[in-house]
Amino acid sequence: MQRFTITEKSMPRLDAALLKQFPQLTPGRLHKYLRENKIKVNGKKQPLSTRLACGSEVCVYLPDAMLEVPEGPLFLRAENRLTLVYEDDEVLCADKPAGLPVMDEAGKTADTLINRALLYLYKKGEYVPERDFEPKLCHRLDTGTSGAVLIAKTRRAETFLLQLVKDRRIEKRYLCVTFGRPQPPQAVLEDYLVKDAKAGRVRVTHTPSPTAKNIITKYQTLAVSGRLALLDVELVTGRTHQIRAHMASIGCPILGDSKYGNNAANRELKLKYQALCAYSLHFPEIRENEPCAKLSGKTIHTARPWYYGQILDGTLR
Numbered sequence: 618m619q620r621f622t623i624t625e626k627s628m629p630r631l632d633a634a635l636l637k638q639f640p641q642l643t644p645g646r647l648h649k650y651l652r653e654n655k656i657k658v659n660g661k662k663q664p665l666s667t668r669l670a671c672g673s674e675v676c677v678y679l680p681d682a683m684l685e686v687p688e689g690p691l692f693l694r695a696e697n698r699l700t701l702v703y704e705d706d707e708v709l710c711a712d713k714p715a716g717l718p719v720m721d722e723a724g725k726t727a728d729t730l731i732n733r734a735l736l737y738l739y740k741k742g743e744y745v746p747e748r749d750f751e752p753k754l755c756h757r758l759d760t761g762t763s764g765a766v767l768i769a770k771t772r773r774a775e776t777f778l779l780q781l782v783k784d785r786r787i788e789k790r791y792l793c794v795t796f797g798r799p800q801p802p803q804a805v806l807e808d809y810l811v812k813d814a815k816a817g818r819v820r821v822t823h824t825p826s827p828t829a830k831n832i833i834t835k836y837q838t839l840a841v842s843g844r845l846a847l848l849d850v851e852l853v854t855g856r857t858h859q860i861r862a863h864m865a866s867i868g869c870p871i872l873g874d875s876k877y878g879n880n881a882a883n884r885e886l887k888l889k890y891q892a893l894c895a896y897s898l899h900f901p902e903i904r905e906n907e908p909c910a911k912l913s914g915k916t917i918h919t920a921r922p923w924y925y926g927q928i929l930d931g932t933l934r
Contacts, residue, residue, distance in 0.1 A: 619684050623673040631658060632665035634675060639684050641694055643728045644716075655679055690746050692735035694727035699737045702919050705911045707774040708767060709734065709752075710898065712919040715763040715890035719754055730754075734768050743770070756782050759858065761873070764791070764895025765919050777908035781901070782855070788899040791850040791860060792839075794892035794924050794933070795869035796879045798846045802838035806863050807831070810856045818876055819858050821866035832856050834863045843934030844882075845872060847925065860893060872924075886933065894922040 621638050623629065629637075632647055635656070647665055650656050655678040658667065669675070677684065703710040711734060713719065719730045726732075731754055738744035738752060755767040755778040769775035781787050809822045809829035822829055833853035840847040846869065850860055861877045864870060870878035873888030896919050903913035927933035 618676060618678045619681065620674055620676045623669045623671055623675065626671050628668040628670055630665065631656075631663060631667045631669055631675070634669055635665075635677070638675075639677070640725050641684070641727060643696065645696070645728075650677070650679065690735075691724065691727050692732035692739070695732035695736045696728050697733075697736060697740075699730075699733045701737075702765060703915075703917045707771050707909055708755075708769055708778065708912065709738075710917050711766050711768065713758055713763055713766050715761050718760045719757045719766060730766060731768065738770070755779055756855070758895055759861075759891075759893075761890035762893045762895065763890075763919075763922060764893075765898050765917055766895075767898070771908075773908045785853065785855075786901045788897075789852045789855065789895060790897040790899075791852060792894045792896050792922060792925055793848050793850055793860065793864070794872040794928060795846045795848060795864055796844060796872050796882050797869040798841050798844075799836060799838060799848070799864070799867060799869045804836060806834045806836070806867065808863065808866065810859065810862065812857055819856070819862050821862050830854075830856055832859050832863060834860060836864070840928050842928045842931050845928060845934055847928040861891065892922070892924045894919065896921065 623634060632644065635647055636642060647656070651662070651665060654662055656662070657676045658669065659674055700712040701709055702712050711730060713730050717728070717730055718726065721729050734752060735744060744752060750772050752768050752770050753775045755769050755775065758764060758766055767778055769778055809825055810819050810832045811822060811826065811829045812819050821832070831854065835851040835853060837849045838846050839849055852860060858877070861871050861874050865877040872878065872886065872892040873883050874891040875883060878891070897916060899916040900912040900914065903910050924933055
């Protein structure tokens with residue numbers, strides 16, 4: 618068992634305080650340990666969302682060995698779970714679950730998509746740190762978005778795929794549910810996006826400016842259910858939070874989106890993450906002597922997300 622006392626006056630959340638104190642743990646494990654009554658605040662079980670006053674004592678009833686930071690690379694402490702939808706000798710494509718970050722810039726979070734991929738390749742014997750090229754993400758998804766993410770296994774594949782992404786030669790399609798039915802049911806939205814890095818969000822404008830970047834989003838309504846609509850979206854440009862902000866700008870925010878969406882509806886329908894899934898990647902023709910030639914003309918699909926069927930049968934409305 619280990620205990621620590623809260624010294625901050627900012628009243629941190631219990632889960633944040635635990636992860637700061639024991640960075641080798643994960644949010645999923647915290648929920649498990651809380652259910653097992655292994656986490657107490659001032660001698661009582663409290664929700665992980667509890668704000669802790671300065672002086673609060675937190676006790677974690679686990680063996681010390683489980684709370685020690687093990688030696689070795691961070692990826693060795695990632696969850697041993699990776700859903701692959703494609704793999705060859707140069708690239709793999711993983712189906713990222715909503716809630717899992719693709720990476721952690723600070724290098725403190727063990728359980729990320731890239732670390733799960735490194736662990737998978739390490740166990741296959743295809744990646745040994747300090748000997749092999751470290752596989753890299755070729756694009757990213759928001760933590761709350763699920764779906765296909767490309768990871769390059771070689772340096773030449775990374776360079777090639779990053780150029781394809783930059784040149785917009787990979788067609789990226791998403792499935793999403795909006796709160797509200799877009800009118801018209803099918804359209805091409807062209808606007809400008811301004812990023813507010815300090816606030817961690819973006820805004821959409823109809824006029825250009827020195828700080829704005831153009832955005833193009835195509836959508837098609839596949840089905841409707843009550844207040845909700847199921848859309849197929851093509852991301853022509855790939856800006857930060859583009860689909861989320863663009864759909865919100867026409868009055869049809871993504872269901873479950875706490876940043877740009879309708880939080881009352883999100884709470885009512887008990888959505889924890891945005892109903893947005895990168896379900897399809899289509900590759901252009903690639904010459905045989907080029908990197909990633911096995912992807913030439915190929916379309917990679919992930920499994921359809923849970924809300925797809927629930928909109929079609931009217932369960933979610």
